[in-house]
Amino acid sequence: MCGTCNGDAAPAANTNSTANPPSASTSNGVYPARGDPKTSPYQSIQDYISNVDNFKIIESTLREGEQFANAFFDTETKIKIARALDNFGVDYIELTSPVSSPQSYEDCKRICQLGLKAKILTHVRCNMDDAKKAVECGVDGVDLVIGTSSFLREYSHGKSMELIQKTALEVIEYVKSAGVEVRFSSEDSFRSDLVDILALYKAVDRAGVNRVGVADTVGGATPRMVYDLVRTLRGVVGCDIETHFHDDTGCAVGNALTALEAGATHVDTSVLGIGERNGITPLGAFMARMVVTAPDYVTSKYNLKALKSLEELVADAVQINIPFNNPITGFCAFTHKAGIHAKAILANPSTYEIIDPSLFGLTRYVSINSRITGWNAVKSRVEQLGLKMTDEQVKEVTAKIKQMADIRPLAIDDTDSIIRSYHLDLQQ
Numbered sequence: 001m002c003g004t005c006n007g008d009a010a011p012a013a014n015t016n017s018t019a020n021p022p023s024a025s026t027s028n029g030v031y032p033a034r035g036d037p038k039t040s041p042y043q044s045i046q047d048y049i050s051n052v053d054n055f056k057i058i059e060s061t062l063r064e065g066e067q068f069a070n071a072f073f074d075t076e077t078k079i080k081i082a083r084a085l086d087n088f089g090v091d092y093i094e095l096t097s098p099v100s101s102p103q104s105y106e107d108c109k110r111i112c113q114l115g116l117k118a119k120i121l122t123h124v125r126c127n128m129d130d131a132k133k134a135v136e137c138g139v140d141g142v143d144l145v146i147g148t149s150s151f152l153r154e155y156s157h158g159k160s161m162e163l164i165q166k167t168a169l170e171v172i173e174y175v176k177s178a179g180v181e182v183r184f185s186s187e188d189s190f191r192s193d194l195v196d197i198l199a200l201y202k203a204v205d206r207a208g209v210n211r212v213g214v215a216d217t218v219g220g221a222t223p224r225m226v227y228d229l230v231r232t233l234r235g236v237v238g239c240d241i242e243t244h245f246h247d248d249t250g251c252a253v254g255n256a257l258t259a260l261e262a263g264a265t266h267v268d269t270s271v272l273g274i275g276e277r278n279g280i281t282p283l284g285a286f287m288a289r290m291v292v293t294a295p296d297y298v299t300s301k302y303n304l305k306a307l308k309s310l311e312e313l314v315a316d317a318v319q320i321n322i323p324f325n326n327p328i329t330g331f332c333a334f335t336h337k338a339g340i341h342a343k344a345i346l347a348n349p350s351t352y353e354i355i356d357p358s359l360f361g362l363t364r365y366v367s368i369n370s371r372i373t374g375w376n377a378v379k380s381r382v383e384q385l386g387l388k389m390t391d392e393q394v395k396e397v398t399a400k401i402k403q404m405a406d407i408r409p410l411a412i413d414d415t416d417s418i419i420r421s422y423h424l425d426l427q428q
């Protein structure tokens with residue numbers, strides 16, 4: 001009913017041209033009521049531990065994303081995605097383990113040679129053979145992972161905590177000696193014994209890892225659990241803390257924010273959240289969250305206007321549609337329909353929008369095609385069409401629109417016809 005919006009040919013009542021934006025928008029383009037800590041309750045209270053305005057993104061579309069059911073990335077597609085992620089401004093790009101297949105190995109080497117600004121990582125099991133293959137590819141960093149929960153120790157790799165630590169220290173020493181960044185992560189951190197993993201993290205921190213990683217591998221963690229674990233870990237290690245959240249219970253974005261509030265430094269994302277099962281923290285949704293929480297940091301660091309094309313590229317590559325309710329780029333993410341909303345939005349977009357779509361190169365759309373349309377929105381359309389009517393006349397034509405909309409769904413062309421023919425009648 002509202003047609004396409006968000007940057008495509010703007011349909012009726014695109015308020016970018018007709019609405020009065022609130023007076024002083026700030027240099028980052030976020031309106032005061034949305035971006036100013038004095039008027040926005042949504043910016044986190046800063047404390048000494050929070051990194052909400054100083055985080056890095058480890059973009060894992062080309063690793064976790066390859067674990068998505070539909071994903072098959074040929075070399076050219078991987079390169080296109082890597083370049084698009086780099087253009088967006090992510091800090092790191094994580095690639096599938098080169099041990100996975102000969103082509104994975106070749107692709108990893110190839111992407112390392114592209115000369116991107118983003119650092120290139122690959123993600124391997126915490127063993128010497130995998131680490132050697134990773135280093136051979138020329139990556140900037142190696143992400144080591146091993147399951148530490150009793151489930152994974154028993155049913156995945158069968159190693160004791162003692163053996164995990166011994167192996168980890170050997171592999172870390174090797175990767176460091178190769179002059180490459182190294183991260184050590186405990187898979188399934190939230191179902192691991194706290195004392196066990198803190199001792200392990202402490203040992204790898206002492207061994208000089210660049211980062212330790214906390215992973216909610218099964219997506220069961222709540223923000224409170226995340227805060228507690230990351231905050232505790234922050235007191236135990238001096239290195240950076242990376243976090244990885246699956247979305248099985250819908251908490252992946254909230255958990256990522258909470259992790260930063262608790263002192264994490266890095267967040268793993270993938271475009272549209274693609275990954276194992278229903279995936280991880282989506283890059284776009286995370287940007288939506290963080291542009292509200294830390295507008296200056298996000299708008300100055302990331303090329304937000306490139307989000308839509310990046311998502312389209314990946315959606316196309318894995319043959320899915322962008323969900324209607326996707327933050328920012330869902331087709332109706334900036335569509336306003338109910339009369340009460342439309343009136344206020346036309347007066348000041350901050351009334352019913354937390355994010356200014358223009359930050360992402362997109363436009364808002366006010367629908368005037370339904371039985372819940374109000375006369376103020378119709379008046380705006382009448383003015384856009386260059387027609388002259390009194391308020392009483394606009395109210396009368398609004399009633400006609402509602403009469404028709406009670407019978408069937410209307411397209412903007414139908415509504416425009418009702419307005420034009422009413423206007424013609426007035427003149428005759």
Ligand SMILES: CC(=O)SCCNC(=O)CCNC(=O)[C@H](O)C(C)(C)COP(=O)(O)OP(=O)(O)OC[C@H]1O[C@@H](n2cnc3c(N)ncnc32)[C@H](O)[C@@H]1OP(=O)(O)O
Pocket residue numbers: 067097099100101125126127145146147156157158187217276
């Ligand atoms: C939660 C996550 O997403 S973790 C990342 C997941 N990523 C991947 O799995 C990468 C893609 N995987 C692959 O290509 C393959 O699984 C490979 C190449 C890694 C291994 O393949 P295979 O040798 O055929 O083994 P398979 O996949 O059946 O089983 C995994 C093996 O890794 C071992 N393993 C699992 N995790 C670890 C670990 N962190 N450290 C060391 N060994 C591990 C298992 O014990 C098992 O070994 P086994 O051969 O003795 O049974």
Ligand SMILES: O=C(O)CCC(=O)C(=O)O
Pocket residue numbers: 064123143144145185186187188213214215216217218244246
């Ligand atoms: O390496 C990590 O930190 C995360 C691995 C992973 O994908 C997961 O545990 O879900």
Ligand SMILES: [Zn+2]
Pocket residue numbers: 064217244246275276280
């Ligand atoms: Zn994962």
